[in-house]
Amino acid sequence: MEMSKETNDTVNKEVFEEKEYSTLNLGPTHPATHGIFQNVLKMDGEIIHEATPTIGYIHRAFEKLAERRPYAQITPITDRLNYCSSPINNMGWYMTVEKLLKAEIPKRAQYHRVIIMELSRIADHIICNSVIGVDTGAMTGFLYIFQWREKIYEIFEEICGARLTTNIGRIGGFDSEWKKSTWDKINAFIAEFPKALTEFSNLLERNKIFMDRTINCGPISAEMALSYSFTGPNLRAAGIDYDVRVMNPYSSYEDFTFTVPVGTSGDTYDRFMVRQHEMWQSLEIIKQAIKKMPEGPMHADLPDFFLPPKEQVYNNMEALIYHFKIVMGETDIPKGEVYHCVEGGNGELGFYLISDGGRTPFRLHFRRPCFIYYQAYPEMIKGIMLSDAILTMSSMNVIAGELDA
Amino acid sequence: MAKSPEGIEGPGFFATKLEDVIGLARKNSLWPLPFATSCCGIEFMATMASHYDLGRFGSERLSFSPRQADMLMVMGTIAKKMGPTLRQVYEQMAEPRWVLSVGACASSGGIFDTYSVLQGIDKIIPVDVYVPGCPPRPEQILEGVMKIQQLAEKESFRRRESPEYKKLLNSYGIE
Amino acid sequence: MRLKVSDLKSQNLKSIMELLNQVNEKLNANFAGQVVSAEMLYDFPVFTIKTEAMHDVLKFLKEDAELNFHFLTDLTGMQTADEKQLGVIYHLHNMPKNLRIRLKTFMDINKPELPTATDLWPAANWMERETYDFFGVRFKGHPNLKRILNVDEMDIFPMRKEYPLEDQERTDKDNSMFGR
Numbered sequence: 001m002e003m004s005k006e007t008n009d010t011v012n013k014e015v016f017e018e019k020e021y022s023t024l025n026l027g028p029t030h031p032a033t034h035g036i037f038q039n040v041l042k043m044d045g046e047i048i049h050e051a052t053p054t055i056g057y058i059h060r061a062f063e064k065l066a067e068r069r070p071y072a073q074i075t076p077i078t079d080r081l082n083y084c085s086s087p088i089n090n091m092g093w094y095m096t097v098e099k100l101l102k103a104e105i106p107k108r109a110q111y112h113r114v115i116i117m118e119l120s121r122i123a124d125h126i127i128c129n130s131v132i133g134v135d136t137g138a139m140t141g142f143l144y145i146f147q148w149r150e151k152i153y154e155i156f157e158e159i160c161g162a163r164l165t166t167n168i169g170r171i172g173g174f175d176s177e178w179k180k181s182t183w184d185k186i187n188a189f190i191a192e193f194p195k196a197l198t199e200f201s202n203l204l205e206r207n208k209i210f211m212d213r214t215i216n217c218g219p220i221s222a223e224m225a226l227s228y229s230f231t232g233p234n235l236r237a238a239g240i241d242y243d244v245r246v247m248n249p250y251s252s253y254e255d256f257t258f259t260v261p262v263g264t265s266g267d268t269y270d271r272f273m274v275r276q277h278e279m280w281q282s283l284e285i286i287k288q289a290i291k292k293m294p295e296g297p298m299h300a301d302l303p304d305f306f307l308p309p310k311e312q313v314y315n316n317m318e319a320l321i322y323h324f325k326i327v328m329g330e331t332d333i334p335k336g337e338v339y340h341c342v343e344g345g346n347g348e349l350g351f352y353l354i355s356d357g358g359r360t361p362f363r364l365h366f367r368r369p370c371f372i373y374y375q376a377y378p379e380m381i382k383g384i385m386l387s388d389a390i391l392t393m394s395s396m397n398v399i400a401g402e403l404d405a
Numbered sequence: 406m407a408k409s410p411e412g413i414e415g416p417g418f419f420a421t422k423l424e425d426v427i428g429l430a431r432k433n434s435l436w437p438l439p440f441a442t443s444c445c446g447i448e449f450m451a452t453m454a455s456h457y458d459l460g461r462f463g464s465e466r467l468s469f470s471p472r473q474a475d476m477l478m479v480m481g482t483i484a485k486k487m488g489p490t491l492r493q494v495y496e497q498m499a500e501p502r503w504v505l506s507v508g509a510c511a512s513s514g515g516i517f518d519t520y521s522v523l524q525g526i527d528k529i530i531p532v533d534v535y536v537p538g539c540p541p542r543p544e545q546i547l548e549g550v551m552k553i554q555q556l557a558e559k560e561s562f563r564r565r566e567s568p569e570y571k572k573l574l575n576s577y578g579i580e
Numbered sequence: 581m582r583l584k585v586s587d588l589k590s591q592n593l594k595s596i597m598e599l600l601n602q603v604n605e606k607l608n609a610n611f612a613g614q615v616v617s618a619e620m621l622y623d624f625p626v627f628t629i630k631t632e633a634m635h636d637v638l639k640f641l642k643e644d645a646e647l648n649f650h651f652l653t654d655l656t657g658m659q660t661a662d663e664k665q666l667g668v669i670y671h672l673h674n675m676p677k678n679l680r681i682r683l684k685t686f687m688d689i690n691k692p693e694l695p696t697a698t699d700l701w702p703a704a705n706w707m708e709r710e711t712y713d714f715f716g717v718r719f720k721g722h723p724n725l726k727r728i729l730n731v732d733e734m735d736i737f738p739m740r741k742e743y744p745l746e747d748q749e750r751t752d753k754d755n756s757m758f759g760r
Contacts, residue, residue, distance in 0.1 A: 029440060029494060
C-alpha cells in the first residue's frame, strides 16, 4: 500500500511540473472591462493562475492640475473622478473646503445636498448592477433600467444644466432655490422608481441562472478586505458594516434613519445584493429629507466665495469688487491642512487638502477607493475561471476615472 | 425605411448606379467599435440604451474586434500611455473605416492640458468627424453618427486607393 | 441675515484631544526622541515622526491592543514649500472606536528613502508605487517598486514643483495668450 502511494505521489508531481501555462492579455480595450486597464493572465486552460494588472491608461494628472486652479474651478476635476456619481464628488470637495474655512452650512442646504447625493448614488448603483447583468448575459435589465437614469439626469439638468459631469452647487450651498418643476420631477421619480426597481429585482435577484453564476464567484474574506483597505459596498458585502455616513456623519446624515446592508461572504452575489438594498435605502433617505425639509437660506454667508446678488453688483462698489475677485479666482483661503471623506458610490472618497494661504491649493490628494481596492483583484481571481473573473471585476465597480485620476 | 436612390424603374427591375446602392447599404449598417475610455463612455451607454437608441441607425451590433468594425468611436480622454493601443486598433481595422472622435478630450485634449494626456487623437490617427462637448449629449453623438452616414453614402469607390488618401495615411506614418 | 461661523462641531472633539494625549504619551514612552511634533489640526491628531522610526511606529500603532489602528486609510506624498524635502503622510483609522490619526515624516529630497509598509498592510503596495511615481520616494523592501500611473519610460517625477504641468511638446497653443 505504501509503495503504491509513493509511486502515485511521484507520478502526480511529474504531471504537475510539466504543466504549461498560457498567457492571455485581457488588454486595455476589452468589451468586458468597463474602463481601460490591462490584465496579463497566466492561465491553465480556463483557470487563472496569476494576474498582473497594469493601470494608468487614463492618467490625467488631476492632482497636479488642481495645484494650478482656484478652489471653485477644481470642482469640474472632481466631477471626473467617479463620473457615474459626480455630484457626490462635488459635494465632498465643497465640504472639504468648508471644513478648512470652518463655515457652517444651513440645514436646508444640507438636506438638499443629501437629496442630490442619494440620487446620484442610485444612478451609480443602477449602472453597476445592470452591467453585472449584462456580463452574465442579461441585456434586458440594462436596457430598461437605464431609462431611470435619464430621469435622474433630467433632475440634475434642472438644477445645474449638465447631465453627467455636473459641477452642481457652490462652496457654501446652492446658488438658488430649486424650481417647482425640479420638485415635481423628484416626486415623480420617487413615486415611480420603486416599481421599476422591483421589476429589475424580479429579473435577477432570485433568478436561478444568475445565482448559480454569481454565488461563490470571487469571494473575499473580511480580514483580507480590511487589510487591503476596502471600503464601501465591497467591504460591506464581506461583512464589515463600515459606512462613512454613519461613522463620521456629514451634511446632516445623522438626522435620517436608514439601514446599512451587510453581506456575508463577499462574493459577487453579495455585492450585487448590497447595492440593490442601498438603492432602496437611498429612496428612503430622499423621502425623509423631503418630509423633514427645514426652512432657511440655501447657502452659507461666505461673501468671499459666494457671488453677491446681481442688483447689488450693479449698484454697490463692494459687491462689484467681490464679484470680480470671486470670478477671477483671486480669493485667498486660510492656511491649514484638512482631510474630509464622504461615502462615494464605491466607498470612502477622501480629500486631503493642504493650503498655504494662496488662491490655489498647495497639495490636493484624492483618496480614491477604486485605486485602493483594485489591488486585491489578482488575489481574488486566483483559481477561478475567466468568465467568473470578468464578473468579479464588473461587480467590484471599477471606474477608470477613479482608478487613475 | 431608407430612401431609395435615383434610378430607372420598371416592372421587375430597378436600374441605378452601383455606387448609390453600395452607399445606401454602407450608410445603414455601420458597425461601431466603441473605444470608450472615460465619462463620454457613460453617455455612449445612455445612447445605446432604449431612450436614445443607436440601433435604429443600423449600429445595432457593437463590434469589439477591429477586424469586424466599420466605425471607430473614440470616446473619452486618450492618455499618452494609451496612444499606441489606439493606433494599433486603428491599423487593424479593414477599409473602409471611419473615425468619430467624441468629446472634447478626444478631439483636442479637453480640459486636461497636462503632461500625460494626448492633446487630440488627430495627432496619431486621421479623424473624420469631431463631436465636441464635455460630455456631448446623446443627441449630439447621434448627429455625429449621422454625419458619418452622410460621408459613407457619398464616398466614391476609388477613394481608399487614391493617392490623396495614401498621402493622408503616410502623414500619420500608417502604411 | 448673518450666520455665525463657528468652530468645528465634532461631537467627540474632547475624545479626539484625549486620543492625542494618549498616543503622544505612548509614543514618547516607546520611541523617545523620535516624535518631532504632535498637534491637533482641525479634527485630526497629527504626529510628525523621524524617518528612521516610521516603520516601527506604524507597527506599534497597528498592533497595540489599546490603540488598534488597524486600517490604513491613505498613504501619500508631498513636497515642502521650500522644495528641499519630501514628505510621506499616512492616515490611519481605528474602526471599532472610530478614531483617526495622521502621521507625517520628512526626508531630504536628494535621498528620499524609507521602509515600506506593505508587510503591515497589503493595501500600501500601490499607494507607495503612486508616491514613488509622483515624487520619487523610494520604499525599501517594496516587492515591485515601479511606476504605476505614468508611462514607464518617464524619467522625471512629475508632481515635484520644478516640473511643469503642461505638455511641453505642444505646438498649437500660443503661450502669450494662455499665460502658461
